[in-house]
Amino acid sequence: MSNATLDKERLLHRPLTPAEAELARAAQRCLMATLDHSRAAAITVESDDGATPAISVPPAALRLIADLLGAMSEGKPVALMPARQELTTVEAANLLNVSRPFLIKEIEAGRLPHRMVGTHRRIAFEDLQRYREKTMAQRHQALQAMADDLREQGLDY
Secondary structure, three states: OOOOOOHHHOOOOOOOOOHHHHHHHHHHHHHHHHHHHHOOOEEEEEEEOOOOHHHEEEEHHHHHHHHHHHHHOOOOOOOOOOOOEEEOHHHHHHHHOHHHHHHHHHHHHOOOEEEEOOOOEEEEHHHHHHHHHHHHHHHHHHHHHHHHHHHHOOOOO
16 A cells, blocks of 8 residues: 555544543643633743753644544544645545545536546545535435425424
8 A cells, every 4th residue: 555545544543542532631621721811823832841842833733733632532533634635536435435436426427526637536635525515515405304394294203
């Protein structure tokens, strides 16, 4: 497997143990409390004993870390990827949890933008995220319509 391949095992962090989850929750609370009380352009992090040099971290980066810790503590899958990243069809299918042939059909139907690199398709991560959000919204609307129909027919449970 090449380093460029983004398979599910590399994208998803293993679930945390209960002790690790509690540690992540505590770290998230500390970071958020610090960020809530600060208007600084950067926050300095230093070790207790001063053995390592202090570093300045932008608050936006600390918010990202806090969000990451929160998601990990809840057992949610986490993937970090540059926004301008391009994916192969295999990588995109893995992220959407669909088959590659299904993804190709969506591309050919014009529902998922792509570009060609030689004979290979590349999908911008941003486009993949928009596609995912759009399809989730469509699913939600369809489920809501079905629930409304059932309610109108008196089959509400």
